[in-house]
Amino acid sequence: xxxxxxxxxxxxxxxxxxxxxxxxxxxxxxxxxxxxxxxxxxxxxxxxxxxxxxxxxxxxxxxxxxxxxxxxxxxxxxxxxxxxxxxxxxxxxxxxxxxxxxxxxxxxxxxxxxxxxxxxxxxxxxxxxxxxxxxxxxxxxxxxxxxxxxxxxxxxxxxxxxxxxxxxxxxxxxxxxxxxxxxxxxxxxxxxxxxxxxxxxxxxxxxxxxxxxxxxxxxxxxxxxxxxxxxxxxxxxxxxxxxxxxxxxxxxxxxxxxxxxxxxxxxxxxxxxxxxxxxxxxxxxxxxxxxxxxxxxxxxxxxxxxxxxxxxxxxxxxxxxxxxxxxxxxxxxxxxxxxxxxxxxxxxxxxxxxxxxxxxxxxxxxxxxxxxxxxxxxxxxxxxxxxxxxxxxxxxxxxxxxxxxxxxxxxxxxxxxxxxxxxxxxxxxxxxxxxxxxxxxxxxxxxxxxxxxxxxxxxxxxxxxxxxxxxxxxxxxxxxxxxxxxxxxxxxxxxxxxxxxxxxxxxxxxxxxxxxxxxxxxxxxxxxxxxxxxxxxxxxxxxxxxxxxxxxxxxxxxxxxxxxxxxxxxxxxxxxxxxxxxxxxxxxxxxxxxxxxxxxxxx
Amino acid sequence: xxxxxxxxxxxxxxxxxxxxxxxxxxxxxxxxxxxxxxxxxxxxxxxxxxxxxxxxxxxxxxxxxxxxxxxxxxxxxxxxxxxxxxxxxxxxxxxxxxxxxxxxxxxxxxxxxxxxxxxxxxxxxxxxxxxxxxxxxxxxxxxxxxxxxxxxxxxxxxxxxxxxxxxxxxxxxxxxxxxxxxxxxxxxxxxxxxxxxxxxxxxxxxxxxxxxxxxxxxxxxxxxxxxxxxxxxxxxxxxxxxxxxxxxxxxxxxxxxxxxxxxxxxxxxxxxxxxxxxxxxxxxxxxxxxxxxxxxxxxx
Numbered sequence: 001x002x003x004x005x006x007x008x009x010x011x012x013x014x015x016x017x018x019x020x021x022x023x024x025x026x027x028x029x030x031x032x033x034x035x036x037x038x039x040x041x042x043x044x045x046x047x048x049x050x051x052x053x054x055x056x057x058x059x060x061x062x063x064x065x066x067x068x069x070x071x072x073x074x075x076x077x078x079x080x081x082x083x084x085x086x087x088x089x090x091x092x093x094x095x096x097x098x099x100x101x102x103x104x105x106x107x108x109x110x111x112x113x114x115x116x117x118x119x120x121x122x123x124x125x126x127x128x129x130x131x132x133x134x135x136x137x138x139x140x141x142x143x144x145x146x147x148x149x150x151x152x153x154x155x156x157x158x159x160x161x162x163x164x165x166x167x168x169x170x171x172x173x174x175x176x177x178x179x180x181x182x183x184x185x186x187x188x189x190x191x192x193x194x195x196x197x198x199x200x201x202x203x204x205x206x207x208x209x210x211x212x213x214x215x216x217x218x219x220x221x222x223x224x225x226x227x228x229x230x231x232x233x234x235x236x237x238x239x240x241x242x243x244x245x246x247x248x249x250x251x252x253x254x255x256x257x258x259x260x261x262x263x264x265x266x267x268x269x270x271x272x273x274x275x276x277x278x279x280x281x282x283x284x285x286x287x288x289x290x291x292x293x294x295x296x297x298x299x300x301x302x303x304x305x306x307x308x309x310x311x312x313x314x315x316x317x318x319x320x321x322x323x324x325x326x327x328x329x330x331x332x333x334x335x336x337x338x339x340x341x342x343x344x345x346x347x348x349x350x351x352x353x354x355x356x357x358x359x360x361x362x363x364x365x366x367x368x369x370x371x372x373x374x375x376x377x378x379x380x381x382x383x384x385x386x387x388x389x390x391x392x393x394x395x396x397x398x399x400x401x402x403x404x405x406x407x408x409x410x411x412x413x414x415x416x417x418x419x420x421x422x423x424x425x426x427x428x429x430x431x432x433x434x435x436x437x438x439x440x441x442x443x444x445x446x447x448x449x450x451x452x453x454x455x456x457x458x459x460x461x462x463x464x465x466x467x468x469x470x471x472x473x474x475x476x477x478x479x480x481x482x483x484x485x486x487x488x489x490x491x492x493x494x495x496x497x498x499x500x501x502x503x504x505x506x507x508x509x510x511x512x513x514x515x516x517x518x519x520x521x522x523x524x525x526x527x528x529x530x531x532x533x534x535x536x537x538x539x540x541x542x543x544x545x546x547x548x549x550x551x552x553x554x555x556x557x558x559x560x561x562x563x564x565x566x567x568x569x570x571x572x573x574x575x576x577x578x579x580x581x582x583x584x585x586x587x588x589x590x591x592x593x594x595x596x597x598x599x600x601x602x603x
Numbered sequence: 604x605x606x607x608x609x610x611x612x613x614x615x616x617x618x619x620x621x622x623x624x625x626x627x628x629x630x631x632x633x634x635x636x637x638x639x640x641x642x643x644x645x646x647x648x649x650x651x652x653x654x655x656x657x658x659x660x661x662x663x664x665x666x667x668x669x670x671x672x673x674x675x676x677x678x679x680x681x682x683x684x685x686x687x688x689x690x691x692x693x694x695x696x697x698x699x700x701x702x703x704x705x706x707x708x709x710x711x712x713x714x715x716x717x718x719x720x721x722x723x724x725x726x727x728x729x730x731x732x733x734x735x736x737x738x739x740x741x742x743x744x745x746x747x748x749x750x751x752x753x754x755x756x757x758x759x760x761x762x763x764x765x766x767x768x769x770x771x772x773x774x775x776x777x778x779x780x781x782x783x784x785x786x787x788x789x790x791x792x793x794x795x796x797x798x799x800x801x802x803x804x805x806x807x808x809x810x811x812x813x814x815x816x817x818x819x820x821x822x823x824x825x826x827x828x829x830x831x832x833x834x835x836x837x838x839x840x841x842x843x844x845x846x847x848x849x850x851x852x853x854x855x856x857x858x859x860x861x862x863x864x865x866x867x868x869x870x871x872x873x874x875x876x877x878x879x880x881x882x883x884x885x886x887x888x889x890x891x892x893x894x895x896x897x898x899x900x901x902x903x
Contacts, residue, residue: 003610072746073739075792082610084790096767103769216606225623229656237655243620243771248606272651280606284619284652297627321767335772338627394770403776405766 001077004205006085007105007134009098009125015142016111019180020074020087026187027076027202071097080206095368096321098128099408103394105129106210107136109201114147114177118160120355126161127354130168131317131370131410133390135213137165138174138204145179149192167357169387172208176201214281215389219247220308220382221255221301222337222392227286239270239286240295245337245391246384249287249301250278254545256307257293258300258382261442261583263543264291266301281391298339300382304545307442308382308392309449310584313346314375315412317386320365322399322406326373327364332406334377336395342378343397349373365407375409380584386410414453426598427457427496429489429521430590432505433514433570434533434577435562436548437540440505443533443577443586450587451501451594459495461488463506476559482513489517496526501594509567527597531590532573537562539579611798615648618787620771621750622652625660625732625785628775632660632732632785633690633725636682638674639849640807641736641788644796646685647803648787660734661688663724665717668695671827674849677808692724722758725782732775734785740792750789756780793847794872801865812868813845813860824856847872 008016074085086101102108108129112122122139129137139161147153154177165173176185177196184190185200198204224242249255253266268288269276279285287301302308320326326345334343351362351371365371386393387410397407430447432440444460451458463484467474470487474480485508492502508514514530521528540562541549552560561567575593577586608616625632634649636642649658662682666675682689697703697720705716725733739746749765751773766774775783788796800807817828819839828834844857845868862868 001610002607003613073790074746075740075790077792077794082795100767100769104771211607214606224620225627225652227653227656234655241623241652243616272654282608282613282616282620284616284623333776335774338624390770394772396767396769396772396774398774398776400776403774403778405768405774408767408769 001079002081002210004081004083004107004208004210005105006083006107006109006205007098007101007129008085008087008109009101009111009121009128015113015180016109017087019109019111019140019142019178019186020085022180022183022186023085023202024074024076026183027078071101078202078206083205095124095128096319096408098125099132099319099321102128102132102134103408105132105134106213107138107205107208108134109138109140111140111142112157112161114141114143114150114153114157117157118164122161123164124354126165126168126170127357130165130170131319133387133410135171136174136208136210137170137172138176138201140180140201141175141177142180144177144184144190144193145182149177149190151193151195154196174198174204176204215246215391216248216280217246218306218308218384218389218392219249219253219255219301219303220245220337220384220389220392221249221287222339222382223295223297223299223301224338226296238292239288240301241284241286242338243284244279244281246281246389247303247306248278248280249285251276254304255289255301256304256442257289257295258302258307258310259380259582259584260293260295260299261439262291262293263304263545264289264293266290298337300337302382304442307445308384308389309413310380310382310446310587311450311453312377312380312584313453314343314377314381314383315349315414315453316373316375316395316409317352317412318345318365318371318373318397318407318409320367320369320371320407322404323367324399324406325364325366326407331400332397333400334375334381334395334397336381336383337392339381340398341381343375346374346376372412373409381411383411383413385413388413426527427499428501428527428529428594428598429492429496429517430501430503430529430531430594431492431508431514431517432503432531432533433508433573434535435537435540435567436507436560437543437545438533438535439577439583439586440507440533443531443583443590444503444505446583446587447503447590450591457498457500459500459502461492461495461502461504461506463488466506478565482510485510485513485517489520492517493521493524493526496521497524501598507561507567509561509565511568511570514570527594529575529590529593529597530570530573531575531577532570533577533586534569535577535579537567611795611802614788614791614795615651615799617771617790618648619652621773621785621787622649622734624773625734625751625775625783626653628773629732629777629783631728631730632734633663633728633730634658634660635721635733635735636662636664636678636689637736637849638664638670638678638808639736640796640800640805640811641738643681643805643807644788644791644799644803645734645736646681647799647805650685658685658687661690663690663692665692665721665724666694667717668693669829671808671810671829671846671849673810674808677806681806690724690728692720694720696720697723718758725758730782731777732783732785734787736788737786738791738793738796739786739789748786748789750786751775752784752786753777754782754784758782760784794869797865797869797872801869807865808849810846810849813843813863815841816844816857818842818844818857825858826856 072087076083088098088101110122110125141154141157158175177193178185184192187202189200221244222242223240227239227241229237251266251269256263267290269279270286328345331342331344334341348362349372350359351369352359362371384392393411395409396405399406432444434440448458448460471484474484488504488506492504495502518528551557552563559565575590694716698705703716703719749768817839818825819834828839845860846857862871
């Protein structure tokens with residue numbers, strides 16, 4: 001049996017609580033004493049009929065005011081699925097609760113009162129659903145009994161809503177005309193609307209396909225807790241416990257530990273019930289690594305070819321919850337995966353009008369406002385775009401003064417539009433040299449992401465790519481290798497001339513060949529930045545990400561740099577990346593140098 | 604698509620995540636244990652979260668002194684098997700120390716007195732998190748409770764001022780003297796708990812299964828004849844009963860049942876038409892908003 005999490009949203013009087021009461025009642029999830037209780041309360045309030053909405057209205061204040069004021073969770077099951085409903089209020093003051101309920105939902109039910117049509121609230125709910133990355137939205141056109149079960153009314157609302165939804169990123173919108181009060185098309189098919197050909201609501205909830213909504217591609221394992229038993233039997237036991245946020249982690253997988261960038265392998269995946277060969281979301285497992293590394297809570301295991309963005313400067317959509325508005329001079333605590341980091345809001349890009357979806361200038365965000373902001377964290381976050389990966393793209397902000405949760409955010413992995421005061425648009429050649437396995441490609445890729453966020457055009461000229469294409473005619477003799485470097489240097493300079501930052505990641509062991517490359521660039525008046533990734537041979541050989549050293553030692557690869565052929569270290573590289581530098585430190589250092597160099601060369 | 608978890612596995616995963624989160628975020632958590640099926644499930648979940656290490660917190664029982672002896676015996680045996688630390692906070696002691704005054708009316712429950720004993724124990728041991736096995740399906744005001752539920756210095760819950768709880772990001776930040784209540788199995792239903800008991804082959808106190816017991820009727824419930832309850836001299840009778848919850852014997856009613864195994868209990872619950880609390884907890888009947896009032900005071 002599968003679990004489906006639903007968020008319901010609706011305005012004060014459009015019958016959301018009645019719909020849930022009806023779902024529970026008709027699917028026989030209501031018990032006799034609960035029914036007796038609401039019958040009693042209904043009678044006391046003088047309601048004309050048993051008010052099913054009372055089932056969900058839990059708190060006394062709500063019963064007195066007759067509205068739902070907080071998120072309430074309801075449970076029911078059919079033989080096919082178990083359902084968790086986060087019943088969230090539609091009252092405008094409580095948008096934050098709707099965001100809360102929607103944050104874990106697979107599907108959202110938006111109610112529209114057939115008599116009133118698509119109101120601001122319905123639009124707001126649809127927008128929040130799309131913002132929170134809910135793939136499935138069911139629009140229940142309710143109170144059809146009050147419009148004479150009219151197909152025309154329903155069609156008008158459907159068209160109206162669909163026009164709005166087209167502007168949003170919702171993959172699947174379904175319309176169902178219902179009467180929650182009378183039960184039409186809720187659990188049982190309505191006899192009053194023969195023109196409606198789709199299934200009733202419950203049938204849809206039971207059958208909608210949700211597994212493909214999850215991210216099984218990008219492997220992310222945030223370490224939550226380190227298990228180190230203090231007893232004789234488990235002397236060397238060191239297990240990294242946590243939940244697979246996305247992707248699939250397998251025994252034997254090569255992994256990179258963020259932020260140290262140390263590479264290792266998954267030795268075992270353990271659970272209380274025994275060993276597992278693989279783990280996928282939302283499984284909780286304990287991972288044992290082959291190497292004895294210093295890994296702690298907040299670190300993240302990923303696959304080497306698929307790393308998240310690692311950034312301090314963050315772009316995000318932010319929903320503000322607190323009565324005290326956002327302050328740009330205040331440091332908040334940002335909770336993300338299993339980490340908490342200080343962060344400040346650098347600027348508010350715009351505030352979004354959730355009814356019209358138009359963007360407007362804003363100096364702050366007040367309660368219920370949603371806007372795009374630029375945040376700066378005290379240390380880099382390991383994240384993905386929220387729309388691609390909910391678990392690593394979400395965060396909340398906490399006010400350190402009172403520890404209240406004041407905002408929720410969704411990170412964007414975007415190219416930031418260049419701002420006029422950015423240093424320059426000039427191209428450059430950044431040449432990363434170092435032994436095989438020293439980390440050139442990893443640093444090069446992180447640098448690319450960072451520069452792209454600055455709004456710059458970037459191209460990585462990768463050694464392996466060259467060998468597969470442009471230099472596929474070359475072998476590994478000294479002359480052929482020199483020729484390979486020569487080709488790379490010309491390609492890089494051509495790209496730099498068009499304004500690109502060309503990042504070359506090539507072992508390029510000979511000082512002479514690298515000097516030639518510098519001359520090619522400088523002849524074209526382009527800055528050339530030589531970066532030495534100085535990871536020593538022993539460490540590169542220990543990492544051996546592609547197994548090349550092993551093969552070279554076994555004699556399978558001749559003329560391998562560092563083993564058969566010498567590597568000539570640069571004597572005065574522009575940037576020197578020492579072993580032990582984190583990827584972010586490396587990127588920072590190169591980034592600063594590029595900024596200085598391209599500023600000088602800007603026309 | 605092979606990567607799919609059953610709903611029970613998904614609920615278990617969520618609970619394990621929450622347990623590890625409390626351990627990581629708070630300095631001095633405590634796991635509350637009542638001897639009931641929910642807290643027995645909690646013990647298994649803690650094993651799953653922390654083994655092969657020991658639990659990073661002690662286990663505490665708030666003993667009303669009105670417990671069923673079967674439950675106390677079970678508690679001691681289970682904790683011993685697990686090799687974990689057990690603390691007992693006693694309501695009787697709170698009464699002796701005049702921290703609370705016992706209601707002297709017949710059939711008065713000590714349930715409400717537990718609140719003081721619990722808050723005293725939290726203060727005494729400087730616990731900053733109390734983990735419990737409460738579920739949102741138990742009662743209407745519980746349906747609104749967060750998984751990490753903030754309590755002020757007086758141990759009070761403010762339902763209108765709860766921290767928004769999004770995704771799997773739990774905010775356990777507090778100031779000295781405040782604490783959080785943590786409910787890892789919030790999203791489980793009674794049936795889920797039983798299905799889990801069956802799957803994990805968890806042992807439960809014998810009173811959860813049909814047995815013959817001397818009982819009497821009180822306000823529509825069957826209460827056990829036990830020394831500390833002044834059962835009426837007439838009106839006592841023997842019946843085949845079992846308990847759906849094991850709280851204070853003075854306010855926990857038995858239900859007529861022939862279910863002697865976990866499977867039979869599950870079948871019986873699947874057919875039943877009355878909620879767990881409605882059927883067996885006298886204290887919730889008092890007023891419509893009874894639970895909400897007690898929770899505001901700091902009741903678990």
